[in-house]
Amino acid sequence: MVSETYVECLVARKSSFVIRLLRTLLIMLTVCCFIVGLMDIRSLIAAIVLGVASYFVYMNADIEYEYLYLDKEIKIDKVLAKSKRKKVVTYDIGRMEILAPVKSYHLDAFRNRELKSVDYSSGTDEDGKKYMMVYEGNQKVIWEPSAEMVKAIQMVAPRKVFTD
Numbered sequence: 001m002v003s004e005t006y007v008e009c010l011v012a013r014k015s016s017f018v019i020r021l022l023r024t025l026l027i028m029l030t031v032c033c034f035i036v037g038l039m040d041i042r043s044l045i046a047a048i049v050l051g052v053a054s055y056f057v058y059m060n061a062d063i064e065y066e067y068l069y070l071d072k073e074i075k076i077d078k079v080l081a082k083s084k085r086k087k088v089v090t091y092d093i094g095r096m097e098i099l100a101p102v103k104s105y106h107l108d109a110f111r112n113r114e115l116k117s118v119d120y121s122s123g124t125d126e127d128g129k130k131y132m133m134v135y136e137g138n139q140k141v142i143w144e145p146s147a148e149m150v151k152a153i154q155m156v157a158p159r160k161v162f163t164d
Helices: 019-039 042-063 106-110 147-156
Strands: 004-011 062-069 073-078 083-093 096-101 118-119 131-135 139-143
Touching: 004 147, 019 042, 042 147, 096 106, 106 131
Parallel strands: 118 139
Antiparallel strands: 004 062, 062 073, 073 083, 096 131, 131 139
16 A cells, blocks of 8 residues: 655745845836837837836746655745746755654754755745755755644654654
8 A cells, every 4th residue: 555645735935025125126227228229229128128128027026935745855946936846956854864853852963064055935024834854964954844744744654754
């Protein structure tokens, strides 16, 4: 009998003030250059360039992370502006060292280590939701799995997952 557990979780990344300001500024400049561009070809070219820049800033300002747990693997995808999906990484539960809330005392042994850190969380300071996973002893992964996902991972690796 094959037992496969499937859990999916979607977390929206909070865009920074600078990105939101840049996006608004670029859109306003694009509109102004387009209006002036009706009389001058150089302004029309500038409007096109600014429009392309606004598109790329917009795509990178609205980011969501999708966590997918299936058969002892965690897959993380990045969804840009709710329209484009990029596969980011896949983690094997067997190679995970520990999974615990960011403020957990179980992570004290890993805090002073020089580990590569990646952040797939919402970017807010809600410490109760953020978890840290140490993967293969050289990478810290900050993310926000749902309680159901943590429970599913705990069923596979009970000695490596802590929920305190």
